[in-house]
Amino acid sequence: xxxxxxxxxxxxxxxxxxxxxxxxxxxxxxxxxxxxxxxxxxxxxxxxxxxxxxxxxxxxxxxxxxxxxxxxxxxxxxxxxxxxxxxxxxxxxxxxxxxxxxxxxxxxxxxxxxxxxxxxxxxxxxxxxxxxxxxxxxxxxxxxxxxxxxxxxxxxxxxxxxxxxxxxxxxxxxxxxxxxxxxxxxxxxxxxxxxxxxxxxxxxxxxxxxxxxxxxxxxxxxxxxxxxxxxxxxxxxxxxxxxxxxxxxxxxxxxxxxxxxxxxxxxxxxxxxxxxxxxxxxxxxxxxxxxxxxxxxxxxxxxxxxxxxxxxxxxxxxxxxxxxxxxxxxxxxxxxxxxxxxxxxxxxxxxxxxxxxxxxxxxxxxxxxxxxxxxxxxxxxxxxxxxxxxxxxxxxxxxxxxxxxxxxxxxxxxxxxxxxxxxxxxxxxxxxxxxxxxxxxxxxxxxxxxxxxxxxxxxxxxxxxxxxxxxxxxxxxxxxxxxxxxxxxxxxxxxxxxxxxxxxxxxxxxxxxxxxxxxxxxxxxxxxxxxxx
Amino acid sequence: xxxxxxxxxxxxxxxxxxxxxxxxxxxxxxxxxxxxxxxxxxxxxxxxxxxxxxxxxxxxxxxxxxxxxxxxxxxxxxxxxxxxxxxxxxxxxxxxxxxxxxxxxxxxxxxxxxxxxxxxxxxxxxxxxxxxxxxxxxxxxxxxxxxxxxxxxxxxxxxxxxxxxxxxxxxxxxxxxxxxxxxxxxxxxxxxxxxxxxxxxxxxxxxxxxxxxxxxxxxxxxxxxxxxxxxxxxxxxxxxxxxxxxxxxxxxxxxxxxxxx
Numbered sequence: 001x002x003x004x005x006x007x008x009x010x011x012x013x014x015x016x017x018x019x020x021x022x023x024x025x026x027x028x029x030x031x032x033x034x035x036x037x038x039x040x041x042x043x044x045x046x047x048x049x050x051x052x053x054x055x056x057x058x059x060x061x062x063x064x065x066x067x068x069x070x071x072x073x074x075x076x077x078x079x080x081x082x083x084x085x086x087x088x089x090x091x092x093x094x095x096x097x098x099x100x101x102x103x104x105x106x107x108x109x110x111x112x113x114x115x116x117x118x119x120x121x122x123x124x125x126x127x128x129x130x131x132x133x134x135x136x137x138x139x140x141x142x143x144x145x146x147x148x149x150x151x152x153x154x155x156x157x158x159x160x161x162x163x164x165x166x167x168x169x170x171x172x173x174x175x176x177x178x179x180x181x182x183x184x185x186x187x188x189x190x191x192x193x194x195x196x197x198x199x200x201x202x203x204x205x206x207x208x209x210x211x212x213x214x215x216x217x218x219x220x221x222x223x224x225x226x227x228x229x230x231x232x233x234x235x236x237x238x239x240x241x242x243x244x245x246x247x248x249x250x251x252x253x254x255x256x257x258x259x260x261x262x263x264x265x266x267x268x269x270x271x272x273x274x275x276x277x278x279x280x281x282x283x284x285x286x287x288x289x290x291x292x293x294x295x296x297x298x299x300x301x302x303x304x305x306x307x308x309x310x311x312x313x314x315x316x317x318x319x320x321x322x323x324x325x326x327x328x329x330x331x332x333x334x335x336x337x338x339x340x341x342x343x344x345x346x347x348x349x350x351x352x353x354x355x356x357x358x359x360x361x362x363x364x365x366x367x368x369x370x371x372x373x374x375x376x377x378x379x380x381x382x383x384x385x386x387x388x389x390x391x392x393x394x395x396x397x398x399x400x401x402x403x404x405x406x407x408x409x410x411x412x413x414x415x416x417x418x419x420x421x422x423x424x425x426x427x428x429x430x431x432x433x434x435x436x437x438x439x440x441x442x443x444x445x446x447x448x449x450x451x452x453x454x455x456x457x458x459x460x461x462x463x464x465x466x467x468x469x470x471x472x473x474x475x476x477x478x479x480x481x482x483x484x485x486x487x488x489x490x491x492x493x494x495x496x497x498x499x500x501x502x503x504x505x506x507x508x509x510x511x512x513x514x515x516x517x518x519x520x521x522x523x524x525x526x527x528x529x530x531x532x533x
Numbered sequence: 534x535x536x537x538x539x540x541x542x543x544x545x546x547x548x549x550x551x552x553x554x555x556x557x558x559x560x561x562x563x564x565x566x567x568x569x570x571x572x573x574x575x576x577x578x579x580x581x582x583x584x585x586x587x588x589x590x591x592x593x594x595x596x597x598x599x600x601x602x603x604x605x606x607x608x609x610x611x612x613x614x615x616x617x618x619x620x621x622x623x624x625x626x627x628x629x630x631x632x633x634x635x636x637x638x639x640x641x642x643x644x645x646x647x648x649x650x651x652x653x654x655x656x657x658x659x660x661x662x663x664x665x666x667x668x669x670x671x672x673x674x675x676x677x678x679x680x681x682x683x684x685x686x687x688x689x690x691x692x693x694x695x696x697x698x699x700x701x702x703x704x705x706x707x708x709x710x711x712x713x714x715x716x717x718x719x720x721x722x723x724x725x726x727x728x729x730x731x732x733x734x735x736x737x738x739x740x741x742x743x744x745x746x747x748x749x750x751x752x753x754x755x756x757x758x759x760x761x762x763x764x765x766x767x768x769x770x771x772x773x774x775x776x777x778x779x780x781x782x783x784x785x786x787x788x789x790x791x792x793x794x
Binding site: 138140147152153154155156157158160164184185186187188189190191192212213214215216217218220221228229232233236237238239240242283286294296297298299300302303305306309310311312313314315317318319320322323331359362363527528529530532 | 536537538540541544547558559560561562563564587606607608609610613654655656657658659660661662663664665666667668669670672673674675676685687689699700702703704705706707708712733734735736737738739740741742758759761
């Protein structure tokens, strides 16, 4: 959130360009503090504005947020640029009696699932959407019930239909074609999701996934709750990326209340976030090794993962870094001894990780199973707005830590690694390289932590709404939060990297040999808890 | 491939000595808040302490504050909010398994036939991923549950025990029931973590049932958010009669321990 004069100039130029082009048709305002340009226009202007932002200015779509007010629908499309440090929010407001809005999925694929989700949860109709069917609600939900609408009572258990009627719909029409369902209960400790593998023999032609088995309605149950309760939801809806999500949430609160976390808290947040990324990547590497049935490597990576968990647990009280973030700072400080333990602990684990990497990259039978498996091209990654290590392994160096720097990321120097091939091996290499960057950030940061408080003294609550974001281990996470005067949450919307990236998963799972499926899945390393919310 | 053989030998054994010896390594468990004052002269002070707990793990009774481990989610807000604030300290405990029925009934279920070999099927009924990650650790060298005769199995038809994590979402109700019904008798259910016990931070809502016991009978439960691997190991040992459960008490779920099956 650093203010950069070049950013402000770009922001000003952008707002002028929009005002000139859509004279009298849109309202443009800029917020220099947040590096944000807000454009509000009519529904009919939406497609051309989106087309201009995406094709002429090369912005990417971050999220679509739907809010329901007394009499209006308020849709907010969030765009952010690759090299630029500003965001463009495109607002569309219309009367609640109507529920149709032009779809932008035909302009940008990335909007597809966002629109389907809004259709499912709010009952909005996106005209021209290629496949506007349910995504969140399964067959247990009666038609016409939209759980995120204001008139839906979420405090009571909802009487779902007791049906077992869902049958997969095959797409491949050929003699001998059959469908192999995997899930929702499958493999050892895999998360619940269903994958339908369509095949006419040996090779799988296409995969259709079905998600939201784990839909806990986090966004709805947050409504009407005080901030300290919602903080628990924000960090615990996805336990393997808890710190990043709690950070995005806390930053949204801080933006609304115009509070700045002290410098030491900002630096500690970066340290904890990198510690989490490091642990996550080690776990993901263990997952890839396991999927290729390379027992010794799986064990080695498993040992390193447990060592990282113990390091977190012994220093910060929780193996998965729960309970560390507070709006306005962090709850836990590190003394000099702990800092030494942390930096030497991470270094030790990293040296062993490097050793593992050097063994893996000369194991030809292992590489055979990863190379050219699960391909995602750069164009596909861009069209689908993929984020995180998956996008970066396909040549799209998109990272919120660089694009929209938050906490102390503006002050630390690090690289955003990038690979070009977009296959399983590129994704694995990227995990190793990012883990290395995390260790470097931790090393330079911990040796010069600013001195001072770890939390802002008091947080005066203000009503308002804001976007918080963080580069979670799996990619970009956006948290939209609206609170009222009493600090009660009115709307909470989560855009998670797993949701964004599962949307592009089918590219990787096309035309492959059946036995490669676990490898493709592991090299994506996504979480259903994070996707389903 | 010889390098891998050599690498395995070079690494040596890292596996914990538990249950033969207590595990003392730092960071193996988050632990419950300890060192909290429990008795107050002023009931209001007790109320203040109890009120800072978001999961109702601390409850005031008169001038005392009662701690209910089944509901604790290790947020440490109690420790950080009392004056003077206390820093988290690990007390070296992880044997947390609670049996919802008397000790004798627990032993009866499996008799002695399953003492040396028990097959587990994990069901993710809406877990956040941390519980599942801790189960995975059990399969890895530091905990290696195979050495104690516990095995993960891919199908409920081969399973003796269902390990259920998460608050049981409405969308997972049917898969969970189907898995339970597919298991051969005798079968047992382990509720893993605060979510599976009472719904955890998600509670019972329009989208989740708020605990496993509202759908199928639970035989043993492990508090924690998430329960560390050693706590899960202790529960497994307690289930087959090779360890004592920490306590026998009914489930602290809002609906009580009633079963609909």
